[in-house]
Amino acid sequence: MTPSTSADVLVAGAGPAGSAAALALARRGFTVLLVDPGPTGPPYELLITAPALASLDLLGVPTGWTTRLDALELRFGRPLVLSGTGLAVADQRTLRRTLRAAAVEAGVRSLTGTVGPPAWTDGRCHAVVTRPDAEPTPVTARHLVIATGAAQQATGEFRAQRCTGADLGPRALLTMAEDGDVPVCVWAVPGPSGTLTVGAARSGAAEPDLLDLARATLAELGPLTPTGPPVHGTLNTGFSPGRTADADGLLVGDTAGLVNPFTGEGLSYALQSALLAADAIAAHPADPQEARSAYADRLTGAFIGYFETARHASRRHRLMWRILTDAAGSDHPFFAKGRRAMLLPEGLAGLIAPEPAPQGEDHGDLLRAGPFLDACSEVAVVTIRREWPFLARLVLTGDTLGHHRLRPARLFLAAMLAGGSPPDTRHATTAAAIELATLGALALLSPPRRTAGPSRGVDWALTSAVVAGDFLLAQASRLVAESAPQVSRSFAEWLAELSTLRAARLDRPEDDAGAVYASLFEYPARIGAVLGGCPDRLVQAARDFGHHCGHAFQYAEDVLALDGKRTRLDTSLDAMIESGTSAVFEHFPGTTADSAADPELRGALLKASAEACARRHRSALDALAPVENAASRRMFEHFAAALAAPALS
């Protein structure tokens, strides 16, 4: 036996997660031993999502070897193109080799072999590495990172293969098929020299001809002919906080089950969990148990893409799949947002840096707002993550009204501060309730039209909007009653008002189109002021501000839609006209989706909407006259500016 090899950290597995962890640790000055059996597998294209790219940046790994894509096309029924997804592609071998090389360059010691079962004695990990062309090597380290992959706890499988025969252009494609009664996610990503990689993923064991199913599903692209070997891999979607906490080492990536259960995508979480693991070890360099604990806590808090209760997990998964497919053609905000949340990973909270603060935003304001908003997110997420993990992700990214700068909690906070009292985190629960109610309202206030004629079974699109809306509003009511019973009645009144306003719009869409949004924004502003102990004139100011903001929001949605841009509610002009949630009727009564296609009318509508938005923005600012507290004023002003930005630029 060769003498024992020792390091600060032993990383078992040099896939993306392992290499990234090793690299991150080496950069922080740890000695790292990275052990892997060796082969990187055959070449095929891998989709690299925005959070994955951001992680590579954080790791200091240049990404010139990736190719940016323009869009992701979803084909679940009617084709839908998601732009602004920040996706890229690369050969998976290049990814692995680049990361391993970066790790070695940073000083990581690399060993070819397999790590045997670890034993912990005296606060150190001891294991034997079995090597193909050398003696077994005992190794010892203070920390152990386990990045060995999904094989040990496979919950599903995937296949992939390079092909020729179709030109995808600069976009990836995602669709669905069924293998028996098991949903299968099928994808196609462009490769070099006119090749593309076709793949499929499913839970449970796959038949060898899953690739045939994939190619058949994508047949409309062209005659697909394999040019590379078939790749067969396992998936582990079984993340559970318990498993992570109980493990011998820090589980990262596929090993931890950090995989999207719909698409099988795991790269973004592999890289991010590696970064979290490195952080945790760096925070507790001498205490491996503390490091493991810290890592498990952070990961559990941040990773919200799994179905918690094992008992209901498969049924809930199935429900989400049904919603995805049935609501595929819907531009309804609830589905548009839900779709993105289900299919595209978000950056884990606190890891991927938010955009830089806009000009003039005071650091003090950020410090004031940060903890309150974080507390608010935490409450909201904890409340709904068990039942609706993907809606919880929307809340986590502050995406309730399309952008974290527009989240209702900001408005609530600004109003709370107007009276001069410091932000009270006890009210974060109430703010969270309002955010959940806003999301629930979006689901319920214009549920999708029933699809197709009478057929067997439940209409999943309509049903899920009603069921999710009910769930969110019920939880919101409960939270309000528990945190601020003095506003229980006004909360109930608000819900009655929202439903009545919306019903009136159904009958007369051209009448006061922005009324629903006015109510949606007015309430958090009013209640924030009330709970902040503001005198009546400030409560009134906050109400008026919220009211004008709501109308401005309506016009801004129209501006974005008319301009062909992504709207805050992820919807389209056609959908807005059809559901009576557009204000174009105000400027030109009788506008239809067809007439709005005419460039001249469109231009006129765009101008009118932008002007209306700007007017409401001014009115909102005017309403702030009685607000003397500078921090509150700034927060209000920034909110209004962010809201009206599409019209003001």
Add this chain to the structure above:
Amino acid sequence: MTTTEGTQLTARMLELVDGLDEPLRTPVRSLAARPGKHLRATLVRTCAGPGGDPRRVLDLGALVELLHLASLLHDDVVDHADLRRGRPTARAVVGDERATLAGLACFALAGMLAADLGGGLDVLTGRTVAALAYGEMLDVERAFDTALPIADYLELAERKTGDLFRLSCLLGAVEAGLGASDVTALASYGAGLGVAFQILDDCLDFGSAASGKPLGTDHLLGLFGAPTLFALAADPAGELAAVLLAPGFAIDDMPTVRRLVVALGGLDQATDLAHATYDRAVGHLGPLDPDLSAALAALWQVPS
């Protein structure tokens, strides 16, 4: 509930509903004006006993009935139902969107009433509505699952039906000023009664048509009740499952379903479970005032 009490309750509910603006007042009023058995309000009334402020007892009854109404309005949207209590559903008359909004408005009404009644009622109500919404979700996601374990079905029944019955008994008991252990006993009774009631309701699909809903609509949606689930579990050949999962399954397949469910012992097992659940619920009433227990036992005579 006596006829007078029933009339008073309906009147009070209509009074509350009239607080809603049009266009939602009409569809909510329509359903409120055609009361069902008022079982939940009856539980409130019975548990409140002879004491208690009659006005408040009436309002507590209205509260639980409004919650029930809100859930019916949404259930009918989800189930694509055309008939309820022998008349067209809200969604059949005003469409899915307006019916959904009507349900939301009704829920809001209940919230306002709970807030006005005070005494932490909003918290109790909030927890119950959260349970109702969760039950709605459990119900929907298990569609077409012919292997649904009875334990999961019972969880669903507890959330969807049991918890509102529990709240009804709880509100009455608190109003009567009963001690903590009696309140808990009544609440547990209510929870069990609700589940028993749900199971018996499922058995109705195979009995006489007294429910006012067309038979078999649940089966069409893949929502199988206790008798069917027991029968599926007892059917190794899978004949029943094949019938139920056939894409062309229609209401006129129900006689076949009925025959199979009965033959496989599903109806018997479900009936037994309903009675066992009821007996267990009644078991909680032991230490209570015998007059109260008798009054509650008499409720079971109400035709399901």
